[in-house]
Amino acid sequence: MMRIELVKRPQRSALFSVLSPFIAFALTIIAGGIMFALLGVNPLDAFNIYFIQPVSEVWQLHELAIKAAPLILIAVGLSVCYKANIWNIGAEGQFIFGAIFGSIIPVLFPQFEGPLVIPLMLLLGMVGGAFYASIPAFLKTRFSTNEILTSLMLVYVAQLFLDWLVRGPWRDPQGHGFPQTIQFSDSATLPQLMPDAGRANWGFVFALVAAVAIWLMMSRMLKGFEVRVLGSSPRAGRFAGFGFNRMVFFSFLLSGALAGLAGISEVSGAIGQLQPVISPGYGFTAIIVAFLGRLNPLGIVAAGLVLALTYLGGEAVQSALGISDKVARVFQGMLLFFVLGCDTLIHYRIRLIGMALMKPDAAKLDAAPKLEEAR
C-alpha cells in the first residue's frame, strides 16, 4: 500500500511549467496505446492512422486549420475567464448564438450583397455571442447565481433554439424539407485563404490575431494585470480598486464575443448554412485547449492544433479501422486529466510513501523525546 504525499515547492518550478504539457501528452499516448490494444488494434498502426496520416498532405493541413480555428478562438477567451477564476463553461451556447446572429443577414436579407456583408456578419456574430454570455454574467453579478450551472444550462437552450429555427421559421423553402437554411451567397461566405491549396478560411487568421491580442493584453496591459490579481486574490484586487463585478462582465463578454466570432466563422466559412447541429462540441473541447495551453494565449495556439488533430484522427480511425469516432472524445478527456495532474508537479513535489514507514506509533516514539528536550 502506497500513499501519495505532496510537498509544497518554495516557488513554482520553471522546469515543470514547460515540461508538464509534454509529459501529459506522452502519458495520453501511452494510455491511448493501451486503449487501442484493448480494442484489438496494433497501437503503432493506430497511432500512424490517428496522428500522422491526417496531416501528411497540404490539403489536410488546411482541414486542421479549419478545426483549430474555433478551438483557439474560444479557448483564448476562456483563458481570460479562468485566469480571473470565473467559470464560463457555456461557450458552446455562445458559439451557437454567434452563428445565429451572424446568419440574420444571409438568411433574412439574402438580396443584400457586397463587401460589407462579411464584416457585418462577423460583428453581429460577436454581438450574439456576447449577448448570450451576458446572461450568466448578469445573473452572477445581480443575484450571485452560480455561473457554472447557468452558463451550462443555456447551452441546452441554445441547441434547442437553433433546432427550432432551422426546422421552423428559417428553413429553406426550396430545401425539400431538410432542416437547414438556404445556402449562403458568395458575398456572405468567408473567403478561403489559398483556394488552390485547401479549404482553410480567414477564421484561422482571426484565431491567430485574437491569440496575439489577448497575449498582449494579459502580459503588457493593466487589464491583464487586473485579471490576474482578481483571479489569484479577490481581496487584494478589491484593495487595488478593481471591481469584481466589472471583471465578471468583462471576461464573459470577451469570451462570449470570441465564441460568437468562432460560431459565425464556422457557419459562414466551413458549413455555408445553418443546420440543427453546427459544432462537434467545440465549446467544450476548447476548455481542454485552454488548460493544455496552460491558459497562455500562445500556448493555446499550439494546444488548439493538437486538439484539432484529435478530431481529424478520430474520423480517420473510424473510416480506416471501424472504431467509433468517439475515440476522439476519449483522447481529449484523457489529455485534460493528465494535464491537470501534471500541473501539480509545478507547485508540489510528489513523494510516494510506503505504509510501513509511517506507523503512527513509531513516529510518536521518535517525536516524544524531542519534545522533552525542547521543554
Added chain:
Amino acid sequence: MDITVNILLTIATAATPLLIAAIGELVVERSGVLNLGVEGMMIMGAVGGFGAGYLTGSPWIGLLAAIIVGALFSLLFAVMTLSLATNQVATGLSLTLLGLGLSGMIGTSFVGQPGVRLPNLDIPGVSSIPVVGKLIFGQDPVFYISIALTAAVMWFLFRTRTGLTLRSIGDSHTSAHALGIKVIRYRYLAVIFGGACAGLAGGHLSLVYTPQWVENMSAGRGWIALALVVFASWRPWRVLAGAYIFGAVWIGQLHAQAFGIPVPSQFLSSLPYLATIVVLVLISRNKRLTMMNTPASLGQPFVPDR
C-alpha cells in the same frame, strides 16, 4: 383517477435519478468537495448498467454494475483532486467530458439493442389496491432505494457523530485536520459514495426509465442534480422536494408535447433547463441564506501541512 395515478407514477420515475444523484452530490459537497463530474459518472453508470444487464440478462446485475462503475469512475476524480490537489472545477469538468466520450465509445455496439427492465414491485393483493397500492407498493425498486437513501443520508448527516465530523470537514478542513480528523480519508469515501449514487442514477435511466442505450441519454440530468443541491441549500429533504418539482416539470413538458399544445416542442424541451436557471436565481438572490448554508471550504483544495 387512473390518469392522475399514472402521471404521479411517471413523475416519480423522472424524479428518482435526479434525487439519487443529487443526494450523492450533497454528501460530497458537505465534505467540502465540489464534483462537477456528476453528468459523466451518471452516463458511465447508464452504459455500464445497460451493458451488464444486456450481457447477463439480469437487470439486478446491471444495477449493481452501474453502482460499481460510477464509484470506480469517481475514484479517478478523488485521486486527482484529493491526492494530487488539482483544481476541482476543472477536474470535475474533465470527468464529465471523459465520461461522455468513453460511454459513447463503449456503447457503440449497444445502440438499438433491446435492454432489460427492472420489474416493478408486486406484492400479491397489496399492489392491486386502487391508487394507494400502485403508488406505494407498485413502483420500481430504485424508487424505494431513493427514498430510503434520502432518509439514511438525513439521519447520517444530522444524527450521527461521523456525519457531524463530515460536515465539520466541509466547513473547515484546516480545523478538522488540526483536531486529528483524517480529512482526505473522509473525502475519499464521500466522493466514492457520490460516484456510486450517480452510477445508480444512471443505471435507473438505462434499466428502468428507458430500458435501452441512447448516447448522451442523461441529457443534462447530472447538471440539474448539481443545481438541485444548491437549490436545496445542502439539506436532504429539500433535495427530495426539488427533485419531485423537477420531475414534474420534465413530465409536464412531455405531456404538453403529446397533447399537441401549439408551442414548438423545442421550447417545451428547454423548460427543465430554464426552470433550473430560474430556481437558481430565486434561491441565490438571498445572499445571507446561501452564505450560511454553503459548506465554507467547498471547492478549495486541501494539502495537509506536516
